[in-house]
Amino acid sequence: MLYNVFKEQQKRLKKLKFEVTECQSGIKNVVSFSTFIEIESHIKKLILKEKEIINERHNKKFTALKIPVNQGEFNNKLVYNLSYRALSSAEESLLTKGWKYAITPNKINNLNVKTDIEYMYYCMNKNRLLNNTDNANKIKTLLNEFGNKLKKKVDNEVPNLSTDELNAITTLLNEHSLVISKVDKGNAIVVMNRSDYLIKANEILDDKRAFKKLNQNLTDKRENEFIKFLLQLKRNKIISPDEYKLMRPETGSRTPEAYFLVKVHKSGQPVRPIISSYNSYNYNTAKYLATLLKPAISTCPSYVKDSFDFARIIKEKKNLPGLMCSLDVSSLFTNVPLDKAIDIAIKKIKLFHPKLTIDDENLR
Known part of the structure; x- marks a missing residue:
């Protein structure tokens, strides 16, 4: 639902930008250049004032809900960096999105999708979830339609990560001296030195009352x-x-x-x-x-x-x-x-x- 609202708002924004550009062109044609600059300056001031009003309104709501207004403070509640390595703004922004954040794919493997759908149909049939031939055919059609719609949806998908954030994924994946994990309570992310993580882990695994080392699997x-x-x-x-x-x-x-x-x-x-x-x-x-x-x-x-x-x-x-x-x-x-x-x-x-x-x- 939120995704549909987001897409609709994007369409409206695109339309508004086009209308604004047309209005600017129209004004330029009927007034002098100096007058146009004054009008443009006045409009920018109005926009800035409106933004300040909106920000103030949102900040009051955040304060009432005890949510940090400052982005840095907010990030500190979502990412705990216990490592020696300083995180870049892109890395921190990426991690603040949470452990369950779903990155929109820029492409999908059609063969894998079809294979998975066919396997799903096979499992349903094997577990006798398809009562008769009519139901089986309907479900097969629905699954095929789903595969086609999924491809179209992915093709029209809007990226939900910036280029810097996408690059940060690769950087953090290659940072083998770090461990990035979910915290014990809540959905925040913790970044630790791998060496510290292993020391703490071994302290628990060395407890002979709970764990026993085996010579083979x-x-x-x-x-x-x-x-x-x-x-x-x-x-x-x-x-x-x-x-x-x-x-x-x-x-x-x-x-x-x-x-x-x-x-x-x-x-x-x-x-x-x-x-x-x-x-x-x-x-x-x-x-x-x-x-x-x-x-x-x-x-x-x-x-x-x-x-x-x-x-x-x-x-x-x-x-x-x-x-x-x-x-x-x-x-x-x-x-x-x-x-x-x-x-x-x-x-x-x-x-x-x-x-x-x-x-x-x-x-x-």
Whole structure:
């Protein structure tokens, strides 16, 4: 929606510029050169005055919303440069756009688009989402139309990055001494020296209670063992064929990877470890177990849905006597007692899914 408004405004601006040029030409033809200069000067003053009024109005709104008016102050809230390297204005401008900023492509690979669309159709057909031939033909037509419209849209796309910002992407990508990452809380960007980042990361990975160094990659071995385990459960009718399909990993599982988010809001800027387990050998099983546990989450006395829910609870309990405290646990997830957590999870799953055929031992 915003994109359409932007495009419409661009068209209007282009039309206005053309009309202004025509007006200027018309005025030049009927007045003397000195008079035209005076008129032009007066118009520029009016434009400048109008800009000042608009800026003042916007600044008042920003102040009321506690948003920094100064661009430099605003950028400092979006980009935390903890490195030794000074960022250029183009690099800073690029990073302030955020981690999820989508760069408009200047061209697309038509073959890739067609291949992806055909693969999508294949997956829909494979998963029996296409009920009959009529539906299949309609969807195929719609997908083809989408591909054609996408190409036209990209061809008419307006670049949303300046040339300097595009060059800054290449510069930062080639700056191997830096690590650019999302911060732990919020959507800001942090720039760190790679050496500092690795030191902080190794401090966490050296914790023998949470991590263990292996001499070889055990992904393939664990994948094979896990598939055999699930097959055995299916043969013994402990799990159904559908449950087996849900939990079985794809062949060639991805090895989980660790990355670290910087806690810029804390002294010393420590890092939080994140283990990316997407498409790992036990990822599908974890998703399945998560669905089993989901009903139990909202029943916990300590459950808070989000910040709005927290505000509602506080408002309702504001007249209760006592002292409200906020506590923080250092390295919470790596310090959770696993055996106890698993026992609690099994009890909750059994409570909310009494017909589940998996016994406690295999569930563990």
